[in-house]
Amino acid sequence: MTVNKKPMSFSKSIKTTQVFPEHTNHLNTMFGGKMLANIDEIAAIAAMKHAEKNCVTASIDSVNFLKPIRAGEIVTYEAYISHVGTSSLEVCVQIKVDNPFTHKSDLAVLSFLTFVAVDEDGKKVEVPKVYPTNQHEEWLFKTAKDRIQKRQDQRVKSKETIEFLKSIEE
Numbered sequence: 001m002t003v004n005k006k007p008m009s010f011s012k013s014i015k016t017t018q019v020f021p022e023h024t025n026h027l028n029t030m031f032g033g034k035m036l037a038n039i040d041e042i043a044a045i046a047a048m049k050h051a052e053k054n055c056v057t058a059s060i061d062s063v064n065f066l067k068p069i070r071a072g073e074i075v076t077y078e079a080y081i082s083h084v085g086t087s088s089l090e091v092c093v094q095i096k097v098d099n100p101f102t103h104k105s106d107l108a109v110l111s112f113l114t115f116v117a118v119d120e121d122g123k124k125v126e127v128p129k130v131y132p133t134n135q136h137e138e139w140l141f142k143t144a145k146d147r148i149q150k151r152q153d154q155r156v157k158s159k160e161t162i163e164f165l166k167s168i169e170e
Helices: 032-051 135-142 144-169
Strands: 005-007 013-018 054-065 074-084 088-099 104-118 129-131
Touching (some): 013 032, 032 074, 032 088, 054 088, 054 144, 074 135, 088 144, 135 144
Parallel strands (some): 005 129
Antiparallel strands (some): 074 088
16 A cells, blocks of 8 residues: 655644643642643544544654743644654644733644554554655654653663563562
């Protein structure tokens, strides 16, 4: 089967919302769990747009909180595919805090997730490759190999930890 290539911008998905008090903790900053749910949702949308198939979350590889997000602020989640394996898709999610009065936007959170495209039976399916179309995308695309290696190393360590925990439970 010949797999086509798609530009990174093809999968770009954007969600903008305002942070309300019920989305915050006692410090008036956004709950991490609420943010993670939004990250997973927008990343899944980008993955499915690219793959044109159902996609499941394989891992949340990193979430870096760079700036607190406070009640009343406007938050924009932007997700797109930054690298593709055979059936796996790396999704980059950037969360920006926007000030509608000054039009200033700051990067508040950067996250990478891995999704796997599956068919109706839940079996992995091949997905189109991805290619960058600008300098920003080119950098993310070129640096993906390092992130992939770290993911693979972490997966090995996680399996070792699981085996160890199983052994001490017995």
